[in-house]
Structures are given as structure tokens and as C-alpha cells.
Amino acid sequence: MFSFTKQPEQTIKLDGRVYHVNLAFNRVITAFGVLNDENLTNVEKINQCFSLFSLDLHTDNLATKGSIVSNLFDYINATPYGNFDDEDTPTPENEPTGNITDYDFEQDAAAIYASFMTYYHIDLYAQLDKMHWDVFKALFDNLGEKTPISRIRQIRNDDLSNYKDDAQQAGLMAEAQMYYQLDKNKQADSFGKGSASIFDSLLGYAD
Structure with missing residues (x-):
């Protein structure tokens, strides 16, 4: 989570030693x-995520890997607002409801790239393996309403009942929603928020 009082996380402590991790946005x-990825086992998911994040920590201990990756996802998913444990707690008005996200980092990559370029004049390709997730997420969450990805999200969330008196506009919006629809409804797990169950179930027999 972005903070002015501490640097973005780049290390993790294990057994009294400090190891470096790479939490670049990509x-x-x-x-x-x-x-x-439904084609991967939980073990494969842990190994691949560990390889993505770890820079100088090498271990074959699956429980250790799972613990590290789980802790990193806890850090990645921390937000300044809306960290509710109670499923009945209302979400903020500007957040998608029902744990369904209105964007996908892969499918919307071009729109996100264009949005960063036009709004911040930042070339995300030049920031691969450089821009920390905390910085990327802070910028992404605060993109202007007229940027490509913000407009696409607005279209996806638009209520067609708002155009009940304008059939032509309703038809145009329906076409736009169909064009920009996500390949599948992305659950909260798209952001690793369901990762705990993967690691918890695995760590139970990995010791």
C-alpha cells in the first residue's frame, strides 16, 4: 500500500536474514x-509466484515458499480504503459491487497503457520490472475520468435503465457494453485476494 512514511516493500525477512523481492507491477x-490459471496445481502456482517475486532467496521448502508468497500477496492487496472482513459491509459507492471487477489488467492492457501515456506521460513499457506495484496501483486508481480505461469502466458499469426514454442511446450503450465486455466476470481472486485459501490448504501438508 502506498505510503509517504515508508518505502515500497522491496525486502522480506526470513530466519533473521533480509532478502530482496521484486514487486514490479508487471x-x-x-x-x-x-x-x-485453472490448469496449474496449487504447488505450481506457489512455485511460479515465488520465482516471479524472489531475487536472491533460493529454497526448495514448499512451506517456506508458500508463506513468503502469501505474505507478499497480503501486502499487495492492502488498500487505504475498503479493507472489510465482513461480507455484509457495504462497498464504497465508486467500487464495483458483488466482488466483480470492472477491468482486467491483461485484457485491458492497451487501454491502461494509453491511459498512463496520455494522463501521466508515462510509458509503461519503459517501466517494466522498474515501477513498483504500489506506485502503479496509486496511479491507476487515480486516472482521470476521460482516460481510455476509465471510460471503458464507465461503459461496463452503466445502467441501461438510465436510457429508457432514449431507445437509440440505449442501443448504442448496449453495443458498447457488448464490445467492451470482459472475457469472463472476474472475481475478487483476480487480485490475489483469494490466494490465502491456496496457501492455507497447501501448508497443511507441506510441513
Whole structure:
């Protein structure tokens, strides 16, 4: 989580030693994809995520890997707002409801790239393996309403009942929603928030 009082996480402590990790935005996004890959086993997911994040820590201990990756995802998923444990707690008005996200970092990559370029004049390709996830997420969450990805998210969330008196506009919006629809409804796990169950179930027999 972005903070002015401490640097973005770049290390992790284990057995009294400090190891370096790489939480660049592209590695985190890749890790999200790993967690959601139904063709991978839990063991494969942990190994791949560990390889993505770890720079100088080498271990074959699966429990150690799982613990490290789980802790890193806890850090990645921390937010300044809306960290609710109670499923009945209302979400903020500007957040998608029902644990369904209205964007996907892979499918919307071009729109996100264009948005960063036009709004911040940042070339994300030049930032691969450089820009920390905390910085990327802070910038992403605060993109202007007229940027490509913000407009796409607005279209996806638009209520067609708002156009009940304008059939033509309703039709145009319906076409836009169909064009920009996600390949599948992305659950909260798209951001690694369901990773704990993977690691918990595995660590139970990995010792």
C-alpha cells in the first residue's frame, strides 16, 4: 500500500536474514494470472509466484515458499480504503459491487497503457520490472475520468435503465457494453485476494 512514511516493500525477512523481492507491477500482474490459471496445481502456482517475486532467496521448502508468497500477496492487496472482513459491509459507492471487477489488467492492457501515456506521460513499457506495484496501483486508481480505461469502466458499469426514454442511446450503450465486455466476470481472486485459501490448504501438508 502506498505510503509517504515508508518505502515500497522491496525486502522480506526470513530466519533473521533480509532478502530482496521484486514487486514490479508487471510481475504482480503476471502473478495474478498464475493464481487464476485453472490448469496449474496449487504447488505450481506457489512455485511460479515465488520465482516471479524472489531475487536472491533460493529454497526448495514448499512451506517456506508458500508463506513468503502469501505474505507478499497480503501486502499487495492492502488498500487505504475498503479493507472489510465482513461480507455484509457495504462497498464504497465508486467500487464495483458483488466482488466483480470492472477491468482486467491483461485484457485491458492497451487501454491502461494509453491511459498512463496520455494522463501521466508515462510509458509503461519503459517501466517494466522498474515501477513498483504500489506506485502503479496509486496511479491507476487515480486516472482521470476521460482516460481510455476509465471510460471503458464507465461503459461496463452503466445502467441501461438510465436510457429508457432514449431507445437509440440505449442501443448504442448496449453495443458498447457488448464490445467492451470482459472475457469472463472476474472475481475478487483476480487480485490475489483469494490466494490465502491456496496457501492455507497447501501448508497443511507441506510441513
